[in-house]
Amino acid sequence: MRKSHKYIRSKIDIRQAQMEGFQHPQYVITINDITLNDYLNQNTQSRSFDLLVPPIGLFENRDQQKVLELLSYTNVALPVLVCSDDMDISCTVVTTNVEEMKDCIIWRAFGYGVDMSKPIHVPPLAFEKDQYREFVKVFKDFIHFNHRDSL
Structure with missing residues (x-):
């Protein structure tokens, strides 16, 4: 684990919410109480992330x-939004x-594709480790719940 630079810590969460463009509530990742979609849209000055979901x-x-496995690790490329x-x-x-x-989890870079072949130029995000672990737990719980309902 490397020592981190002075990153501003962000709050991360995942929950269901009504999103513009969708008839029913969707799962959303929030960063400091705004959706990850809006964070990406604001920092790229686009609307390209509007209809993507976790x-x-x-x-x-x-x-x-694969997503469930990746959520269990750090130092990986994690898919966070899909069509x-x-x-x-x-x-x-x-x-x-x-x-x-050493003291946090960082989403250092973003990109399109599982190989991140096309970079998305936005500032990195840093999270307290305990809060990030709680986010991962809830994310996994949603996946398990949704998978059980689809059987």
């Missing part, structure tokens, strides 16, 4: 298992590099 309830079981129409990781997917530092 990878919960992916159509392909193999894709869902709400396709619900898989073969279409539009936004990924972040998750790094564990």
